[in-house]
Amino acid sequence: MKGRKNSSLLGRLDKFQRLFFVALLSVLAVGAFAQSKTVSGTVLDKTGESVIGASVVVKGTTNGTITDFDGNFTLQNVPDNGTIQVSFVGYKTVDVLVKGQSTIKVTLEEDTETLDEVVVVGYGVQKKSDVTGAMARVGSEELNTRPVNNAFEALQGKAAGVDITSSERPGTVGSIRIRGNRSISASSDPLYVVDGVPLSAGGIETINPRDIESIDILKDASSTAIYGSRGANGVILITTKRGKAGRLALNYSGSVTLETLKDKSPAMSASDYITWRRWAYYNSDPVNNPRGDQPNYDKDQIYFAASGDPTALANVNKGWNNGSWDGSRVTDTDWADIVTQTGITHEHTISGSGGNETAQAFFSVGYLNNQGTQKGQEYERYNFSMSVDLQVKPWFKMGGSINGSWAVQDYGYSRTGQSSGSGPVDIYSAAKAIPRFGVPYDEEGNIITNPCGSTTNVYTVIDEWNKSTDNRQTFRALGSFYGQFDFGKMWAPLEGLSYKISFGPDFRHYRQGIFISKDSAVKMGSKNYAKYATDRYLSWTLDNQINYNKTFGKHNLGIT
Structure with a gap:
């Protein structure tokens, strides 16, 4: 009986504890609920007009909404001591303390610094607020947020409507499309303009990303019209760094990265x-x-x-x-592991800038070594850049820039010279095509030509990187030279009238040497293959521009 009474008492205590915790949690839940509320309000600009589509969020959280056609919004679960953040493109971000308020009114002010930012358009520059065409700008800080091998990779993911595919092969660039493909059979590549010089061949892959000041992307007809049919696929304007007035400044930047291949479709064991x-x-x-x-x-x-x-x-x-x-x-032979390696990339750039009010100069030298994740692939590039701007007279300014590069690419496994157009295009794909029950060596350590039998038509990739060579060397030099006369500083009645002459040469020399052994997986059972090819290209652009820019009160007149 005594044992039963103690058991009954413990049972009552256990029930009491459970009821106590349930009551406590209920009180805490009510308290937490009481600390949040629903806040509504209106977002207007300085003129009293509604701001449609403004972002309204509880600062520090993902709880947010956007304003409707009347600039109104309703935001739930807002803490009493929270802060509401309101933002919109072209306006300064505003933080509003709730402090028990249920209704708020927010007035946004224009961000004049953003609207007054100068962007490159056609053959000149304009304020961003004056540009009506669809365009995007990526600055040097954004371009160098992560280590990259070329300007294409630096631009990747930085501009809406611009699709960039990368290549895993060092020294080979992917494709860039502005608002998708524009043609079924013709080229969809955009026009590249470097420091005002349209490129007639190639892209911007040879330019050191650390030498680029900004990239402006012109997307639609209104912004590309000045380039005619060449701008049909969009225009990418590259502005390289130039000297600035001030004491000489020396800078070093570099990075080391490691890469490995991640197999998304592993082969059968x-x-x-x-x-x-x-x-x-x-x-x-x-x-x-x-x-x-x-x-x-x-x-x-x-x-x-x-x-x-x-x-x-x-x-x-x-x-x-x-x-x-x-x-x-x-x-179980992992053939893919045999032909892959940890890719090591290191790049280094030394640059200097300086000058005074009448002369500014900039220079940089850069080196890149990109070892591929597949054996036999490597890319090495040397860059040199220099620019000088001189204010010779108050009415005459001149200057120029040169951007040169020397690149050597070991392309690796290649089907060049193969009569059949089918088959793996890289050594990794060739290795994945070999079933893993095949072994690379016999009992005496000799390489087995057909690891899975002569009837399978699958050849070994062992030592393939020494059986085929595809070496490509490219030298490129881009120049941009100008002279500008300001007639208004020569004679006051001609204020706003100027003349500019620009000359931009583009020189490229390309050499390719290929040797594929008959023992290669590509030419197995055939004869040795060799090829040598060179290509030298020279083009230039000569521009003569007369510009008239005049301000009449609140009105601006610009004629080219």
Whole structure:
């Protein structure tokens, strides 16, 4: 009886504790609910007009909404001591303390610094607030937020409506599309303009990203019209860095990165492949062949001996022991691992800038070494850039810039010279095509030409990076020279009238040397292949511009 009374008392205490915690949690929940509220309001500009689509969020959270056509908004679950942040493109961001308020009114002010920012358009510059065409700008800070090999990668993900695909092969660039493909059969590449010089061939892959001051992207017809049909796919304007008045400043920037390949579609293991082959034979003749999940030693001797490689068959037989099958005993060769490596990239740039009110200069030298994640692929580039601006007379200014590069690319595995257009285009794909039950060496350590048998038409990739060479060298020099006369400073009645002459040469020399051994996986069983090609290209642009810019009260007149 005494034991029962103690048990009953403990039961009552346990119920009391549960009721107490439930009541406590209810009080805390009510208290938490009471500390948040619904806040509504209106967002206007300085003239009293509604701001449509303004972002309204609880600062420090993802709880937010946007204003409607009347500039109104309603935001729920706002803490009593919280802060509401209101922002809109072209306006300064405003923070409003709630402090018990349920209704607020927010007036946004124009961000004059943003609207007055100068952007490159056509053959001149304008304020961003005056530009009506669709365009985007990426500055030097954004371009150098992460280590990249070329300007394409630096631009990737920085501008809306601009799609950039990258290439895993060092020294090879992908494609860039502004608002998608513009043609079915013709080129969809945009026009590149470097320091006012339109490029007739190639892109901006040879320019050191650290030498770029800004990239302006012109997307639609109104902003690209000045370039005519050449700007049909959009225009990418590159402005390189120039000297600034002040004492000489020396800068160093560099980075080291490591890269590895992530296999998104791993190949079947040796054991899985053998089972798959068994099922294939079963499905070809279900009456006479055993099921794939019911291995048979005698049938395996028929299935895999037919491939013609005794080493591969011997590897399969490793899985048999006293009439029982264990696939884990079969050697599993990871061919992809044989041809891949940790890619190491390091780049270094030394630059200097300085000058006074009458002369400014800038220079930089850069080096990039990009070792690929696939063996046999490497890219090395040297860059040099220099610019000088001189205010010779109050009415005459002149200057110029040169951007040069020397690049050497080891392209790696290539199907150049192969009569058939099908097959793997890189060594990684060639390795993935070899079933993993094939082994690379025989018992004497010799390379096996057909790891899975002569009938499979699959060749080894062992030492492939020494059997084929595709070396490509490119030298490119871009120049931009100008002279500008300000007639208004020569004679007051001509104020606003100026003349500018610009000359931009573009020189490129390209050399390619290829040798593919007959023992290569590409030319197996054929003859050696060799090729040598050179290409030299020179173009120039000569511009003569007369500009008239005059301000009449609140009105601006600009004529080119």
